[in-house]
Amino acid sequence: MAREFLTQPKCRIGVMLLVAALLIASLPATVRADGDEALGSEPQPRQPAVIEGAANWLIGEMNFQGEFPDGMTFEIKAASDAGAIVNARVVWTHAPGNNTRRSRGASLNEETGRWVAEWPHNRGDVPPWVLVRYRWELTDEYGNRYISAEQDEVYADASNASRWRSAASDEVVVYWIDLPDEFGEETIAAMAAQRDFYHQAWGGLLPYRPRVILYGNAARAEYEEALGRQAAAGGGITTGTTDDDWGGTIQYALFGDTAHDLAYGTVLHEIAHLYQGEFAQLPVGWFIEGNAEFFSLARSTDYRAWGRQRLLSDDPLSFAHGFSIRGRTFRDGYQLGATVFDYLVETYGLDAHRQVWELIGRNVPSLEAIERVTGLTIDQFEMDWRRWMGVDGLPPTLMPSPTPVFDPFSFPTPTYAAPGG
Numbered sequence: 238m239a240r241e242f243l244t245q246p247k248c249r250i251g252v253m254l255l256v257a258a259l260l261i262a263s264l265p266a267t268v269r270a271d272g273d274e275a276l277g278s279e280p281q282p283r284q285p286a287v288i289e290g291a292a293n294w295l296i297g298e299m300n301f302q303g304e305f306p307d308g309m310t311f312e313i314k315a316a317s318d319a320g321a322i323v324n325a326r327v328v329w330t331h332a333p334g335n336n337t338r339r340s341r342g343a344s345l346n347e348e349t350g351r352w353v354a355e356w357p358h359n360r361g362d363v364p365p366w367v368l369v370r371y372r373w374e375l376t377d378e379y380g381n382r383y384i385s386a387e388q389d390e391v392y393a394d395a396s397n398a399s400r401w402r403s404a405a406s407d408e409v410v411v412y413w414i415d416l417p418d419e420f421g422e423e424t425i426a427a428m429a430a431q432r433d434f435y436h437q438a439w440g441g442l443l444p445y446r447p448r449v450i451l452y453g454n455a456a457r458a459e460y461e462e463a464l465g466r467q468a469a470a471g472g473g474i475t476t477g478t479t480d481d482d483w484g485g486t487i488q489y490a491l492f493g494d495t496a497h498d499l500a501y502g503t504v505l506h507e508i509a510h511l512y513q514g515e516f517a518q519l520p521v522g523w524f525i526e527g528n529a530e531f532f533s534l535a536r537s538t539d540y541r542a543w544g545r546q547r548l549l550s551d552d553p554l555s556f557a558h559g560f561s562i563r564g565r566t567f568r569d570g571y572q573l574g575a576t577v578f579d580y581l582v583e584t585y586g587l588d589a590h591r592q593v594w595e596l597i598g599r600n601v602p603s604l605e606a607i608e609r610v611t612g613l614t615i616d617q618f619e620m621d622w623r624r625w626m627g628v629d630g631l632p633p634t635l636m637p638s639p640t641p642v643f644d645p646f647s648f649p650t651p652t653y654a655a656p657g658g
């Protein structure tokens with residue numbers, strides 16, 4: 238789900254007019270120079286404390302120390318009046334409501350009398366500024382249990398705090414470094430503009446507020462530290478990555494990336510990947526990338542007209558062959574793929590999108606899900622889509638498939654992170 242490096246000039250006059258109207262209609266959220274917005278406004282309420290068994294629990298101070306990239310330390314002072322605590326662990330999530338959990342066992346520090354759990358940072362695990370919603374689970378020697386109320390904290394990049402800026406709305410928490418405030422403001426506006434469309438297309442909003450973390454060109458070192466590796470590899474550059482494990486996306490704004498392109502294009506595409514992750518973890522391919530691109534509000538060209546030319550070319554482009562998401566022809570997967578969803582939704586309605594993904598969430602293969610929702614065979618659906626694209630001939634499905642000409646060293650070569658990474 239990494240972002241490709243696009244070099245084509247982009248035509249976005251029509252969308253810019255729309256953006257201007259939206260910006261007038263909705264003032265951007267307050268921009269701040271610290272990370273406090275990440276606290277307190279998650280859609281999922283924090284769970285209260287739970288006591289199991291007959292013991293009375295004395296709970297003292299709870300501490301959290303988390304500073305990117307040094308890891309996190311959790312501490313609690315606690316006692317059961319029934320017997321000694323024999324097991325203590327802390328359980329946390331970065332995306333409340335999406336069921337991903339991390340946990341660490343704690344050990345007792347005899348000097349301070351505190352239970353201490355440590356999470357050592359691994360490169361690329363999580364970026365800075367993720368939410369940390371955690372609770373303690375304590376068990377005494379008689380099996381009595383105390384589960385603390387959930388607490389919200391932030392894994393902050395304190396050493397660069399003066400360079401970071403942040404803003405938040407009901408839809409998103411955004412942080413940016415070495416970029417104009419416009420990048421944060423446009424992200425807030427883009428997420429507001431797409432809110433109702435996401436809601437209907439997915440049958441609901443994400444259970445958590447995603448984190449969008451944006452790096453300017455001068456923050457290359459900080460970006461690579463969050464990415465966990467060099468951005469440049471194999472002649473391409475990884476300009477971002479998205480992960481529903483920690484519920485967000487990090488993006489590196491190269492020279493030439495406008496705030497509008499990044500917010501209305503890349504961010505809305507990447508947020509769609511987070512929605513996909515709520516239903517299933519599918520192998521990354523044209524269905525996934527085309528579906529995410531369907532949610533972009535800053536398309537670089539008219540995909541239907543562009544796609545028609547591609548379908549009229551000699552390249553074997555069909556559902557059966559698949560559309561490339563890599564190398565010289567990577568736009569096929571993104572842009573042709575997006576038109577498949579354009580066609581589905583224009584013809585069968587936005588609810589059809591939700592129905593397809595609900596089926597995928599129940600392990601129905603993606604193209605079979607389209608068959609069930611449309612009532613057509615996938616061959617018929619594909620022919621209908623081709624006709625809608627302005628192409629009458631049959632897809633080259635039944636022809637012997639020549640190996641497409643592919644030069645991995647041609648420029649630009651997008652570089653991709655591992656799925657979900």
Ligand SMILES: [Zn+2]
Binds near residue numbers: 525
């Ligand atoms: Zn993508």
